[in-house]
Structure formats: C-alpha cells, structure tokens
Amino acid sequence: MNIVPLAYPQKGSAKKTGYWRIFRPKINYEKCIKCMICWLYCPEGSISIINNKSVIDYDYCKGCGICANECPVKAIEMVKE
Amino acid sequence: MVWIKGDKMSNLVKLLGRDEYLLSGNPSCPGCGLALGLRYALKALGKNTIMIVPASCTSIVLGPVPTSSVKIPVLNIAFAAAAATASGMSEALDILGKKNINVLVWAGDGGTVDIGLQGLSGAAERNNNFIYICYDNEAYMNTGIQRSGSTPKGAWTTTTPRGKRQSKKNLPFIMIEHRIPYVATASIAFPQDFILKLKRAREVKGLRYIHLHTPCPPGWKYPSDKTIEVARLAVLTGAWILFEMHRGIFKLTGPSIRLVEKKYRKNIEEYLKIQGRFKGISKKMIEDISKDIDENWRYLKEKFLDNNRK
Amino acid sequence: MILSGNYAAAYAAKLARVNVIAAYPITPQTQIIEKLAEFIENGELNARYIRVESEHSAMAACIGAAAVGARPFTATASQGLIYMSEMLWWAAGARLPIVMGVVTRALAPPWSIWSDHSDILSQRDTGWLIFFPESAQEVLDTIIQAYKISEDEEVLLPIAVAWDAFYISHSYEVVDVPSQRNVDNFLPSRKKYKHTLDIDNPFSHGNLVFPEYYMEYRYYIDDASNSSKKIIREVDEEYYKIFGRKYGGLIERYRCDNAEYLFISLGAFSGDIKEAVDRLRNRGYRVGFIRIRCIRPFPSNDIKEVMKDINGAIIIERDFSFGKGGILSTEIKSALYSLNIPIISYIAGIGGRDVGYEDFIKIFQSSYKCFNLENIPEKPIWYGLRVIK
Numbered sequence: 001m002n003i004v005p006l007a008y009p010q011k012g013s014a015k016k017t018g019y020w021r022i023f024r025p026k027i028n029y030e031k032c033i034k035c036m037i038c039w040l041y042c043p044e045g046s047i048s049i050i051n052n053k054s055v056i057d058y059d060y061c062k063g064c065g066i067c068a069n070e071c072p073v074k075a076i077e078m079v080k081e
Numbered sequence: 082m083v084w085i086k087g088d089k090m091s092n093l094v095k096l097l098g099r100d101e102y103l104l105s106g107n108p109s110c111p112g113c114g115l116a117l118g119l120r121y122a123l124k125a126l127g128k129n130t131i132m133i134v135p136a137s138c139t140s141i142v143l144g145p146v147p148t149s150s151v152k153i154p155v156l157n158i159a160f161a162a163a164a165a166t167a168s169g170m171s172e173a174l175d176i177l178g179k180k181n182i183n184v185l186v187w188a189g190d191g192g193t194v195d196i197g198l199q200g201l202s203g204a205a206e207r208n209n210n211f212i213y214i215c216y217d218n219e220a221y222m223n224t225g226i227q228r229s230g231s232t233p234k235g236a237w238t239t240t241t242p243r244g245k246r247q248s249k250k251n252l253p254f255i256m257i258e259h260r261i262p263y264v265a266t267a268s269i270a271f272p273q274d275f276i277l278k279l280k281r282a283r284e285v286k287g288l289r290y291i292h293l294h295t296p297c298p299p300g301w302k303y304p305s306d307k308t309i310e311v312a313r314l315a316v317l318t319g320a321w322i323l324f325e326m327h328r329g330i331f332k333l334t335g336p337s338i339r340l341v342e343k344k345y346r347k348n349i350e351e352y353l354k355i356q357g358r359f360k361g362i363s364k365k366m367i368e369d370i371s372k373d374i375d376e377n378w379r380y381l382k383e384k385f386l387d388n389n390r391k
Numbered sequence: 392m393i394l395s396g397n398y399a400a401a402y403a404a405k406l407a408r409v410n411v412i413a414a415y416p417i418t419p420q421t422q423i424i425e426k427l428a429e430f431i432e433n434g435e436l437n438a439r440y441i442r443v444e445s446e447h448s449a450m451a452a453c454i455g456a457a458a459v460g461a462r463p464f465t466a467t468a469s470q471g472l473i474y475m476s477e478m479l480w481w482a483a484g485a486r487l488p489i490v491m492g493v494v495t496r497a498l499a500p501p502w503s504i505w506s507d508h509s510d511i512l513s514q515r516d517t518g519w520l521i522f523f524p525e526s527a528q529e530v531l532d533t534i535i536q537a538y539k540i541s542e543d544e545e546v547l548l549p550i551a552v553a554w555d556a557f558y559i560s561h562s563y564e565v566v567d568v569p570s571q572r573n574v575d576n577f578l579p580s581r582k583k584y585k586h587t588l589d590i591d592n593p594f595s596h597g598n599l600v601f602p603e604y605y606m607e608y609r610y611y612i613d614d615a616s617n618s619s620k621k622i623i624r625e626v627d628e629e630y631y632k633i634f635g636r637k638y639g640g641l642i643e644r645y646r647c648d649n650a651e652y653l654f655i656s657l658g659a660f661s662g663d664i665k666e667a668v669d670r671l672r673n674r675g676y677r678v679g680f681i682r683i684r685c686i687r688p689f690p691s692n693d694i695k696e697v698m699k700d701i702n703g704a705i706i707i708e709r710d711f712s713f714g715k716g717g718i719l720s721t722e723i724k725s726a727l728y729s730l731n732i733p734i735i736s737y738i739a740g741i742g743g744r745d746v747g748y749e750d751f752i753k754i755f756q757s758s759y760k761c762f763n764l765e766n767i768p769e770k771p772i773w774y775g776l777r778v779i780k
Binding site: 017060065 | 090091093094097099101103104105106107108109110111112113114116117120143144145146147148149150151152272298304305306307308309310
Binding site: 128129130131133140141143144145146149151152153154155156157158159161162163164165166167168169170171172173174175176177179182199200202203206207209 | 442444457458463592597
C-alpha cells in the first residue's frame with residue numbers, strides 16, 4: 001500500500017461488469033454488413049474489431065443495448081440472459 | 082437516421098484508432114453518455130495527456146483505488162478547483178520543459194456551469210493553456226440527479242420535481258464572450274465531428290473549451306439503449322447546436338449547418354417525449370422550451386451568421 | 392539588506408528557485424506578491440506567475456503544479472486563508488510539497504487588517520506543518536528551510552510559514568540575504584516522487600477509497616507529521632552550518648536554564664517577551680521563555696523537557712477558540728497534563744491591539760501572585776478587556 005492513494009490502469013475496475021446484464025447482445029453475422037457502428041457507439045469499448053468482425057467481450061458488456069438500437073440492419077438482438 | 086457508409090466508416094475507424102484509453106469494466110452505468118464521450122476524447126488526444134477530474138460522475142467512473150479505468154495520468158481535484166488546477170499544471174509543465182503534453186480538464190456541467198464557473202472564467206481571462214471539456218448530462222448526476230444551472234427548462238430532477246422553471250445557462254455562449262482561441266460544442270451522437278474538433282483544438286495554444294452533450298439514462302429517464310438516439314434528436318431538433326469558434330471565425334458544424342432554417346428542424350416534441358424527465362409537461366412549457374431554442378438560434382444568427390465575425 | 396518581513400519572504404522564494412507562483416492579493420500580504428512579480432519581470436526569477444482569481448484557485452494551481460513536479464509558492468492571510476481551507480486539506484492529503492506564507496490577520500466581521508493568529512491556527516488540523524518566525528530574518532530562513540523539509544521523502548507535507556501582520560510583515564530590519572550559490576547547495580532542485588504524475592507511467596491520484604482503506608492514508612499523514620520533527624531539527628542544524636543561523640528546531644529556549652517560571656508564546660510577541668524576561672531577571676525573578684517556532688507538528692516532548700522543574704507557566708496568545716479557550720493553551724495544557732504544572736492562559740493582542748514588554752511584566756507580576764497563592768485562574772484572561780455592558 002502506498003502512502004498516497006494511487007490507482008493503476010486495469011480492465012474491470014468495477015470487476016466483471018458482465019454480471020450486470022439482464023439482456024445480452026447477440027450478433028447475427030449473416031446480416032452484419034461490417035459497418036462497425038456497434039464498435040463506434042459502445043460506451044464500454046467492449047466491442048472489438050477482430051479480423052474485420054465485431055466481437056463482443058461478454059466479461060464486461062453491460063447489456064445497455066446501444067449496439068442493437070444503432071445497428072442499421074438490425075443484426076444485433078438483445079436476448080434475455 | 083444518420084450513419085456512415087463504406088470507406089467513410091473505415092476513415093472514421095482510422096481517425097479514432099484502435100487503442101482504447103477508457104478500459105472496459107469501469108463503474109459507469111450501462112449506456113452512459115459520458116463514458117462514450119471520454120472514450121472518444123482520450124482517443125482523440127492520445128497518451129500524452131494528463132487529465133484533471135473534479136468531483137463528478139467521472140470521479141467514480143475512474144474506479145476505486147487500487148484500479149484505475151483510464152490509461153493516462155489523472156489528478157482528482159475538489160469540485161470548484163478544476164480550471165485553476167489545470168492552470169497551475171500547464172504552467173508547471175511548460176516551465177519544467179515538458180512540452181507536448183495535453184492538459185485536459187474533464188468536468189461535468191455542475192463543476193463547470195455552477196461551482197466551477199469562477200475558476201473557468203479566471204482561466205479564460207488569463208488564457209491559460211489547456212483543454213477544458215465540459216460533459217453536460219444536465220444535472221448533478223453523481224449525487225442523485227439534482228438540478229444544475231445546465232438543466233434545461235421543464236426537466237424533472239429531484240430538486241425540481243415539477244420541472245425546472247429557469248432556462249438552461251448557456252455556457253458555450255459565455256465562453257465565446259471570453260474571447261478564448263477555441264470554443265466548440267459537440268455531441269456523442271456525432272463522434273467524427275467531436276473528434277475532429279478535439280484534434281483541431283489540440284493544435285491551438287491557450288484555453289480551448291468544448292461543451293459535449295452526454296445523455297444520461299437514469300437521470301433523463303429513458304432506456305439505456307437510446308442514449309445515442311436521444312443525443313441525435315437533441316441536435317436534429319435544434320435543441321443542441323453544433324458549432325465551432327476558432328480564431329474568431331464562427332461556423333455551424335454537422336447537421337446543425339442547415340438547421341438555421343427552422344423548417345428543417347425536427348419537431349421538439351420528438352426529443353422531449355422520448356425522455357421521462359419531460360413526461361407530462363404542459364403545452365405552455367413546450368412552447369417556452371421552443372422559444373428558448375429559437376432564442377439561441379437567433380443569438381447566433383445575429384451575432385455571427387448575418388455578418389460573419391472576422 | 393534592510394528588508395521587511397514580506398520582502399524577506401519574497402527574497403526567500405526567489406532564492407529557493409520556486410518556479411510556479413499562484414497568488415491572490417490580500418492586505419497585508421501584497422508586498423510579497425508584488426515583489427515576486429517584479430523579480431520575474433526583470434528576469435531575476437525564472438518562474439511562472441499565475442494571477443489567479445481567488446485564493447481557493449491559488450492553492451488549486453499550486454496543487455496542479457506540485458503534482459507534476461514543480462516547486463510552487465503562494466501567500467495569503469485571514470479571509471483568503473479560510474477561503475482556501477478546502478484546498479489546504481487537499482494539498483496535505485495529496486502529500487504535495489508546497490510552501491505558503493501566511494501574514495496572520497484578524498478575521499471578519501468586523502473588518503480588521505491587523506494581526507491575529509486565529510486564521511492560521513484554525514487550520515492546524517489539516518496536516519500542514521506550521522512555523523512561526525519572529526523576525527524578518529527568520530521569515531527568510533524558515534521559508535528556505537521549509538522547502539527542504541517539505542520535499543523530504545519522509546515528510547511530503549505542505550508547510551505554512553506564518554508571521555504577524557505589520558509587526559513582522561511591514562517592519563524593516565537588517566536581514567542577511569544568503570547567496571544563491573549557498574542556497575543552491577543547501578536546497579537542490581525538486582526530485583520526482585512516486586506520486587508525481589508521469590505520462591510514461593500512468594496512474595490516477597486520489598480516486599475513491601472504501602472505508603476498508605481510508606483510515607490508513609490519514610494515519611500516514613500523522614506519521615509523516617511526527618517524523619518531520621527529526622527532519623526539522625536536522626535541517627535547522629544543516630542551515631546553521633552553511634548560513635550561521637539556527638533557531639533551536641521546534642522551540643527556542645530563552646533563558647530557561649534554572650528558570651522557575653516560564654512564558655510560552657510565539658510570533659511577534661517574542662521580542663517584547665524576551666525584553667520582559669531580561670528586565671524581570673534583572674529584578675531577581677527566575678523567569679524564562681519558550682518560543683514555539685513550530686506548532687505543527689506539536690512539540691510536546693520539547694516543551695515537556697523544559698518544563699521539568701517549572702513551578703508555573705504563563706501562556707500568552709493572540710488567538711481564541713470560541714467556546715473553549717486559547718488554542719495554544721488548550722494544546723499545551725493537554726501535552727503537559729501528566730506534569731501537573733500550574734498554567735495561566737492569557738489572551739492578548741487580538742485584532743492587532745498593541746501589547747509590549749511593560750504589559751508582559753504586569754502579566755508576570757499578577758501571575759506570580761497567583762502561583763504563590765496557589766490560586767490559578769481556570770479560565771483564560773483576556774488582557775485589557777473592556778467589558779461592554
């Protein structure tokens with residue numbers, strides 16, 4: 001413990017926030033047009049672009065639903081946990 | 082609905098970059114507007130940034146000791162003190178020869194428009210060298226949704242249960258009148274506009290002020306998936322005006338450009354009815370809100386657009 | 392040079408090579424910040440001067456500067472100090488080395504610009520170390536020493552150097568201004584600490600701490616304040632070796648050897664108390680004087696050691712804690728509790744009312760009677776009080 005209150009950068013400062021979810025986003029890759037708007041608007045930064053594909057990190061995704069609401073082709077569905 | 086196609090999107094991805102400075106799993110609410118705003122801001126400014134955070138929601142989003150949710154140095158500071166702290170820090174870095182470090186104040190509307198106004202005005206008058214982003218969720222959200230000077234007229238908050246009677250304090254206009262080198266407004270629904278503004282601001286010396294609209298699901302009472310939609314409607318109805326004032330030259334940006342003409346603005350009720358905080362407001366109140374919005378546009382039009390100030 | 396206390400402070404800050412000054416004017420501190428502005432404008436001091444819009448902002452700016460490794464300085468008084476109070480707590484809690492001059496002045500209402508110690512003493516809980524020089528020379532020396540103490544890794548607490556309005560701030564005396572070279576030898580440039588903000592090693596400072604851990608951070612502040620006693624004495628000795636002046640560490644003992652009775656006080660009274668002690672000694676009274684140079688950390692052991700064979704002490708102070716008593720006498724009495732020595736508390740000079748050596752002789756004589764009759768007044772005596780009925 002330092003004598004000064006310091007905090008060092010790390011994912012999960014509120015632990016595994018995936019546990020907060022009531023609904024989880026599910027991407028239908030057939031419909032997906034790879035526009036990356038879901039990646040753009042995710043407040044958690046829990047959507048990554050891997051090999052040109054949007055991948056959701058369910059450890060931290062809080063299930064807010066912004067990705068599903070903004071997807072221009074409705075390729076993301078919010079499914080009950 | 083405004084979205085970007087094809088190669089424009091890949092340009093936007095390039096503009097934002099893949100590095101995330103706001104780390105996942107932080108304490109922000111699901112659908113938090115300010116979290117998205119901070120994610121964009123840090124992408125725009127990069128790792129050579131020291132951030133000063135006064136008491137606000139962000140104080141909690143930063144995470145409890147010993148884990149921080151941002152990958153840059155941060156100094157937490159008292160509620161009223163952000164701008165003065167940034168003045169001291171930027172002068173110190175300069176005289177210590179540590180050039181090219183962005184000093185960023187990331188403050189809420191409460192800590193800017195109300196208790197932080199004196200410090201901000203002082204820093205503006207001295208033209209100290211730092212970037213001040215006020216993220217506006219239009220109330221004291223961290224303490225449980227009490228009204229601030231930035232709460233819009235008619236909005237429910239815990240201290241204005243029948244709706245705020247006064248108009249929203251217009252800080253961007255106040256900052257214009259301080260004649261600092263850079264003033265802009267932005268919205269998280271229009272990330273490209275925000276990030277380009279921030280990148281331009283980064284290259285300016287002196288006090289740079291950006292007022293960012295960041296909707297708040299629990300405070301504005303709408304479901305968390307609508308954050309971007311709400312922010313977008315604020316702009317498209319003319320309630321939130323996107324502009325940039327750079328070296329004395331004023332211009333509207335993004336969708337706001339053509340909204341000078343009232344006929345192109347969406348009906349204000351579209352923006353109001355999607356938010357629970359405006360539930361049950363009277364016709365008279367909607368008219369008053371509309372009048373306030375018209376007044377903002379009139380001010381800008383007369384001051385800048387009719388004879389563009391040079 | 393012939394300098395006032397305020398000018399001596401400005402010279403000290405210049406010699407200490409402060410590089411960020413953030414200050415707001417308030418009587419009777421203005422000469423300090425005006426002189427520093429002059430030094431900067433004519434190139435004698437390489438520092439940034441932030442003409443802040445309030446004292447609260449002055450301390451905020453010092454905190455911002457210290458957090459990235461600069462050496463800040465500010466000065467204030469009375470209303471400004473109290474306005475700054477929130478940030479005083481922040482500076483100490485953030486463990487940032489900062490030195491501030493406080494020209495002690497009475498608090499309003501009613502308005503008063505004259506000397507009173509309630510302003511700085513009301514801030515004694517904050518974690519700041521607090522020094523009370525008695526002369527312009529000591530103001531200069533103490534400010535330079537303060538940077539060395541404050542920046543020590545075992546201390547890392549901000550320091551307030553407080554001196555009386557007008558009596559010390561505006562009175563001129565001969566002051567030996569050391570050479571820049573000697574000061575540079577004594578006070579190296581500020582080093583980097585574990586909590587100095589650095590883009591190459593990012594961390595957040597001052598985030599939320601749950602009840603499980605908060606107490607420890609506060610304990611460390613007290614621990615550092617106590618550890619600073621050793622450092623204060625060492626720095627006083629080191630200063631003596633280079634500059635030829637020393638002040639006794641935390642307290643100054645004036646003619647305390649074989650004393651039966653003692654005055655205890657601080658600040659501008661000291662000169663006149665010493666004069667009173669000399670005159671009383673000439674008349675055969677065995678009286679001495681403890682001048683408290685440093686009130687935080689509180690010099691309990693130093694005072695206790697001197698008080699061992701004392702039959703009575705008279706505490707004279709220019710402050711008050713309403714509803715309790717004099718701040719100094721409250722603290723001293725609690726430190727000396729086990730020694731069971733009769734102590735009389737005098738409140739004098741409030742709001743800058745003049746008190747001189749003749750008054751101190753009178754005070755001694757009435758106290759002497761009390762000690763000998765073993766009739767010690769419980770309540771503090773407000774010297775010269777005109778009761779308004």
